[in-house]
Amino acid sequence: MISFYQLDKDKNLNYVKSLKIISSLSKLFSENSIPFLHYRIMENVFCDSFNAKNLSRSDTAYDAKIKNLGIGLKTFICDKDSSIQKIAEFNKDSGFLKKLKSDEELAITLANLRNERMALANDLYGITESLYHCIARANNKLIFFETDYEKINISNITNIKNTTKSLSFTDGINEYYFNHSKSVLQRKFYIPSQHSSIGINIIENPFEILLLLQNDILQTKNTESKTAGIDYVILPLYSKKDETKLVPEKSGLNQWNAGGRKRSWGELYVPIPIIIHKLCPSFFPAREKPFNLKTPLGENLCVKLCQDNAKALMSNPNTALAKWILQTTLRLKENELVTYERMRALGFDSVIINKENNLEYTIDIMPLNSYEKFIDKIQ
DSSP states (O other): OOOHHHHHHHHTOSHHHHHHHHHHTGGGTOOOSSOOOOHHHHHHHHHHHHTOEEOGGGTSSOSEEETTEEEEEEEEEOSSSEEEEEEEEOGGGHHHHHTOOSHHHHHHHHHHHHHHHHHHHHHHHTOOEEEEEEEEEETTEEEEEEEEOOOOOGGGOEEEEEOSSEEEEEOSSOEEEEETTTTEEEEEEEOOSSOEEEEOOOOSOHHHHHHHTHHHHHHSOOOOOOOBTTTEEEEESSEEETTEEEOOTTSGGGGGGOSSSOOOTTOOOEEOOHHHHHHOTTSSOOTTOOEEEEOTTOOEEEEEEESGGGOEEEESSHHHHHIIIIIIISOOOTTOOOOHHHHHHHTEEEEEEEEEETTEEEEEEEETTHHHHHHHHHO
């Protein structure tokens, strides 16, 4: 198993050095002798140091990707040899999960949900191998280690125990815990005997250091951030009826199921709400103007806006977009209808379209409720 600590040391990538500096400034945030390291900082430093693709914002099973390797990134306080940490959230499935009749059924359902999200990320990003890279934080110390990142072995689930607070079980390899009130699946992470660590000298007064560096800091040019509505838009893969989210059975992603002429499975379009054109009038090319849409795997789809009011995003051939949405992301079988329940189980219900230049765009999935947050942001 790859050691990112050793890789950083061998190639002098400044990963550990950057984390050491950041952790030394812990008293900006805490009086604790345990270094403060926010998980977003770890993700960003990791991806920058190892030239990894940052997947954390897509809310899929992995936080980063290097070629075909999917990586889960974890940082946590640990003063023992193990720590129980969150690996998945099922807030939107909580009502459904509470209705399950037995402890065994709940454990198996949780394992299936977890495994399906891993399978989605594997297909979506071309991942064939995976691992966790962890940083445990103890008194004035960072501990680096890697551990397995595998699907839960459902056929080997045993030792199921349920209390008012949580359900626990094992698959013979790892121990899992489900917090009932938070609808969070957790796993126990053990620090292996073979690990790497560095000491952290937490600066007593980090404000003095920052003031000494103020000229360098204030003169540094900010990197350009993407602007909502100009550099990207988020499109819903659903409609609403009486404030209930659903996927119409005969339009949108299920247009192939519409009446009238005979249609092939996979004839579909991504709906573009009229408010998108109203608030982001210059984002897309003109109606019927072809442009390129690149998937996370680098596939180039020829697409255009169609129908009245340019309300539909379609590909040529139509099956190209269908293959990515229906098969790669939703992992449906032929002639299987798209449902909102399916998307909810996988943890996404919208797509983000990034504009690279006038006729070059990219597409990826986005977590539940991303469309509503996007509209609130640009209105």
